[in-house]
Amino acid sequence: MSERSDEDAELMLRVKRGDLEAFEALVAKYQQAVMNLIYRTLPDATEAEDLAQAVFVQVYKSAHRYEVSAKFTTWLFTIARNLCLNEIRRRSRHPAESLEASVGIEGDEGVRQYRDVKTYGPEEVALQTELEEKVREAIGGLPETQRTALLLCCENELSYEDISGVIGCSLSATKSLIHRAREALKLRLKPYLKSGVWAGREA
Amino acid sequence: MRKARFVANDLGTLGMKQQNDTGGAMNQELLERLWRGDLTGSERARVLSEESVRGGGDLQGQIEEEEALNRLISQNPGCPVSTNFTSRVMEAVRLEQARARREARRGEKGLWGGIGAWLRGSWVAQVLATGLVVVFGVGSMVGLRTYERRQLARSLEVVRDVAALSELELLRDFETIQQLGRVVESSSSMESDAALLAALQ
Numbered sequence: 001m002s003e004r005s006d007e008d009a010e011l012m013l014r015v016k017r018g019d020l021e022a023f024e025a026l027v028a029k030y031q032q033a034v035m036n037l038i039y040r041t042l043p044d045a046t047e048a049e050d051l052a053q054a055v056f057v058q059v060y061k062s063a064h065r066y067e068v069s070a071k072f073t074t075w076l077f078t079i080a081r082n083l084c085l086n087e088i089r090r091r092s093r094h095p096a097e098s099l100e101a102s103v104g105i106e107g108d109e110g111v112r113q114y115r116d117v118k119t120y121g122p123e124e125v126a127l128q129t130e131l132e133e134k135v136r137e138a139i140g141g142l143p144e145t146q147r148t149a150l151l152l153c154c155e156n157e158l159s160y161e162d163i164s165g166v167i168g169c170s171l172s173a174t175k176s177l178i179h180r181a182r183e184a185l186k187l188r189l190k191p192y193l194k195s196g197v198w199a200g201r202e203a
Numbered sequence: 204m205r206k207a208r209f210v211a212n213d214l215g216t217l218g219m220k221q222q223n224d225t226g227g228a229m230n231q232e233l234l235e236r237l238w239r240g241d242l243t244g245s246e247r248a249r250v251l252s253e254e255s256v257r258g259g260g261d262l263q264g265q266i267e268e269e270e271a272l273n274r275l276i277s278q279n280p281g282c283p284v285s286t287n288f289t290s291r292v293m294e295a296v297r298l299e300q301a302r303a304r305r306e307a308r309r310g311e312k313g314l315w316g317g318i319g320a321w322l323r324g325s326w327v328a329q330v331l332a333t334g335l336v337v338v339f340g341v342g343s344m345v346g347l348r349t350y351e352r353r354q355l356a357r358s359l360e361v362v363r364d365v366a367a368l369s370e371l372e373l374l375r376d377f378e379t380i381q382q383l384g385r386v387v388e389s390s391s392s393m394e395s396d397a398a399l400l401a402a403l404q
Contacts (some may be wrong), residue, residue, distance in 0.1 A: 001282060016227060020296065020297075020363055022295065023293075023296065024293055027288075027289050027292050027293070028289050028316075029283045031288055031292075032281070032283075032284055032291065035281065035283075035284045035288075036281030036282065037280055039281055040281070041284035043308070045282050048282055049282075049284065049285060049288065052284070052288070053288070053291055053292050053295055056292045056295075056296075057292065057295050057296060057299055060296045061299060108340065131275075132279055132280060135275050135276070135279040136279060139276070139279070150276070153238055154239075154240075154273060154276045154277055155276065155277060155281075157239065160235070175235065178238060179234075182238065182269075182272060185272060185275075185276070186268060186272055189272070189275060192275065193271045193272060193275070
């Protein structure tokens with residue numbers, strides 16, 4: 001992890017000097033992580049991608065302010081989270097329903113984000129789809145701070161200190177957020193945790 | 204409420220140095236490592252064997268539950284990024300660069316642009332500019348006060364001159380007296396007598 005952060009810091013220093021290739025490498029490396037974080041907050045693929053693009057543009061614009069003392073991922077996810085919160089605030093001021101969201105209501109929402117499941121039988125695929133839907137709903141139903149803390153911990157493997165830096169609260173409060181998020185998920189996903197549906201996928 | 208009965212020397216590698224009294228069955232540090240999926244297979248096996256020796260309850264069940272949740276979270280797919288995402292970002296960055304260059308050029312144009320750029324670029328310049336504005340403001344106020352005082356002094360002088368004048372009754376025949384004075388100055392002949400008479404009339 002520290003090697004990775006050193007590498008990121010090195011790339012970021014190059015970006016600071018105006019090296020676009022270094023920036024491209026950072027975008028390629030973190031685009032999926034940023035996209036996932038945003039998508040869990042704003043479940044609209046197109047808007048999430050636009051926002052992810054805005055995050056990286058913001059990173060480039062703020063590159064001159066980057067200090068090596070700050071870990072790149074903490075900095076990146078803080079920018080991503082702030083833009084998400086701005087977008088949520090903007091939406092609450094000017095509520096509008098996106099076309100993609102309304103299409104999703106009719107039944108084929110999120111088809112594009114599912115993994116390739118062609119190696120499984122129809123029953124397994126149906127089960128898989130249901131499970132993915134339930135997990136997404138459960139994660140989406142968490143309060144924003146809990147969700148962000150949980151995803152940064154489980155998906156992006158940030159240290160608890162880094163997560164607290166992104167969320168902007170103390171270490172103990174961060175751990176408490178993750179704990180509460182996990183307890184809520186365990187409660188909501190209890191039948192799926194016991195069924196071991198995912199074991200088949202791992203094999 | 205059950206307490207996890209971990210012994211410090213047995214679980215040193217996991218950093219578990221005290222018993223868990225928080226009410227949960229699992230040591231907090233073990234729990235945090237499980238959240239992150241950091242617990243290796245051998246560590247897990249050792250923790251479980253230690254627990255079974257001590258006649259622990261459902262620690263295995265809890266560990267399995269945490270691990271199952273980790274799997275659910277990590278295997279739940281996110282949203283795939285478009286294949287052209289990086290090129291779109293790079294295009295946006297190039298546009299941003301071009302815009303910044305245009306703004307910089309616009310800023311550099313002309314004396315005011317140069318001054319503006321200088322002011323934006325240096326805090327010393329900002330302090331100097333603020334100082335200049337303050338000095339100019341104070342100078343203007345002092346100048347205005349001085350001007351007002353001078354005007355007041357002039358008005359007082361006029362009032363003083365008017366106050367020094369004779370009474371208005373005496374001024375009523377001012378023109379006549381003036382003409383008499385001229386007549387006296389001009390000559391003392393018959394003409395002057397006639398003029399004096401005219402003046403008196």
